[in-house]
Amino acid sequence: MMMRGKIAVGIGLAVAALAGAAATAADYRPSFHPDRLKGPRAGPPNEVLVLGTTHLSGLPKGFRSELLTPLIERLAGWRPEAIATEDMSGLQCDMLRRYPYRYGKDTLDYCPDPTAASKATGLNVPAATAEAERLLLAWPKAPIPAQRRHLAVIFLAAGEPGSALVQWLRLAPSERQAGDGLTADLVGQLERRRTSRNETNLISAPLAAMLGLERLWSVDDHSADASTPPEQEKPYEAAITRAWDNPVTKQRAAWDETLTAGVSEPGGLLALYRAYNSPRAQAWAFQSDFGATMNEPSPERFGRGYLAYWEVRNLRMVANIRDVLGRKPGTRLLAIVGASHKGYYEAYLNQMHDVRLVDAARILR
Numbered sequence: 001m002m003m004r005g006k007i008a009v010g011i012g013l014a015v016a017a018l019a020g021a022a023a024t025a026a027d028y029r030p031s032f033h034p035d036r037l038k039g040p041r042a043g044p045p046n047e048v049l050v051l052g053t054t055h056l057s058g059l060p061k062g063f064r065s066e067l068l069t070p071l072i073e074r075l076a077g078w079r080p081e082a083i084a085t086e087d088m089s090g091l092q093c094d095m096l097r098r099y100p101y102r103y104g105k106d107t108l109d110y111c112p113d114p115t116a117a118s119k120a121t122g123l124n125v126p127a128a129t130a131e132a133e134r135l136l137l138a139w140p141k142a143p144i145p146a147q148r149r150h151l152a153v154i155f156l157a158a159g160e161p162g163s164a165l166v167q168w169l170r171l172a173p174s175e176r177q178a179g180d181g182l183t184a185d186l187v188g189q190l191e192r193r194r195t196s197r198n199e200t201n202l203i204s205a206p207l208a209a210m211l212g213l214e215r216l217w218s219v220d221d222h223s224a225d226a227s228t229p230p231e232q233e234k235p236y237e238a239a240i241t242r243a244w245d246n247p248v249t250k251q252r253a254a255w256d257e258t259l260t261a262g263v264s265e266p267g268g269l270l271a272l273y274r275a276y277n278s279p280r281a282q283a284w285a286f287q288s289d290f291g292a293t294m295n296e297p298s299p300e301r302f303g304r305g306y307l308a309y310w311e312v313r314n315l316r317m318v319a320n321i322r323d324v325l326g327r328k329p330g331t332r333l334l335a336i337v338g339a340s341h342k343g344y345y346e347a348y349l350n351q352m353h354d355v356r357l358v359d360a361a362r363i364l365r
Contacts, residue, residue: 034351044330048321049078049358050346052276052339054260056197062264065195065202070270071364072207078363080334083208084321085200086341087218090114090159094125096222107225117156120183128157136214145175152190153181155215162200162216165193169209204336219320219335224312236302243296243303249288270364277360282343289340314344321345322352329354 039045056063088096093111096103118124123131132154140147148167155164168176168190176191178184193201204216228236259275262268275281290310296303317337325331337345349355 034353037353038356039353040329045356046325046329046352046354047332047356047358048325048349049075049080049332049334049360049363050277050342050349051075051273051334051336051360052281052342053199053203053336054272054276055338056199056202059197059260059263063197064264065197067263067269068202070267071273072203072210074363074365075203075207075334076210078334078358079211079332080207081213081328081331082217082324082333083204083213084217084219084324084333084335084337085162085204086220086317086337087162087200087216088220088222089218089320090125091129092221092223093159102226103222104227106227107222110220110222112159112161114157114159116183116185116189117153120181120186121153121157123154123157125157125159128154129160132158132160132163132215139214145171146180149175149177149180149182151214153186156186156189160215160218161189161193162205162218163214165190165201165205166208166213166215168194169205170214199336207334217320217324219317219324221313221316221320223316224309226309232300232302235298235300239296239298239300239302240293240306243292244289246288246292248284249292252284252288255284274361274364276339277342277364281339285340285343311344314341315348317341318345318348321349322355325355 088110090112093108096107096111114125114128118128121128132151135151135154143151148171152164152167155161155167176187178187182190193205195201200216208214208216255275259268259272263272290307293303294307321333321335325333335345346357350357
């Protein structure tokens with residue numbers, strides 16, 4: 001009887017210890033806070049302005065690129081020295097194409113096709129990337145048009161059409177012609193991009209050209225993408241759709257519809273950007289989407305898998321931005337990204353010792 005009592009006491013102590021350990025793990029908070037250890041003590045800090053944007057391709061037919069002028073003028077007034085865009089780099093696309101088991105057509109659709117430019121230059125993506133970097137290291141203060149046309153085709157071969165467009169826009173209209181490696185087909189590609197309804201084409205590249213920058217930085221990342229097994233496609237889609245069907249999603253959709261309907265009115269586009277960069281927009285993005293999927297109750301935990309993808313994608317995008325800042329410390333960088341990313345961008349960037357965030361509301365006044 002006494003032995004049984006000792007065993008019972010031992011089991012009770014073990015259970016209590018496990019419970020205490022679980023509570024400790026749940027309550028644990030790290031003592032190290034990078035966001036409270038900002039620097040540097042000497043020299044200018046890195047500054048980052050995150051502009052949450054709508055995808056321009058989804059705006060009403062009445063939208064015209066001229067409506068972006070007040071926005072671009074305000075961004076230009078901040079004078080960024082680097083611009084990061086929501087585009088995948090040529091190098092990442094090159095890597096993803098080599099792994100078709102994981103990355104299917106849905107992911108690769110985000111990648112531009114460098115085939116024609118590769119044929120024109122004789123360079124694959126890694127070689128063209130290296131050549132672009134080599135050219136920029138020795139880039140003259142006043143390049144002649146032939147140099148810009150040549151760098152444009154090198155950027156196209158590197159899978160960086162946004163940067164190619166910057167070079168194209170920096171040419172006088174009379175110099176936007178074939179030659180120096182640019183074929184008539186590639187000129188057509190650049191001309192279509194110049195007017196295509198896309199944030200990189202209509203905001204980032206014109207702004208870079210206006211400011212005298214030579215390139216853009218493609219920081220999007222889809223390496224966390226993975227094809228869903230065929231037998232799970234329908235239940236996965238059903239689970240995520242159910243999670244998204246919530247009151248905040250409906251509020252957010254109605255708000256978005258009102259904002260986009262007014263973009264062609266005086267001040268309408270700026271009003272949309274002010275709204276998309278507000279605390280409300282960031283809170284609703286989480287509540288309607290990522291927070292909802294986190295709590296989605298399917299036995300397979302589909303929502304948590306989706307959330308993992310989203311967090312990894314944003315972490316890697318921010319890591320790409322931090323890499324750009326490390327190339328020239330003290331840089332003022334503008335990051336233009338879909339509005340749902342803004343909260344994650346700022347939260348993760350704020351953890352960096354040598355990054356200071358700039359309030360978009362101040363720039364958009």
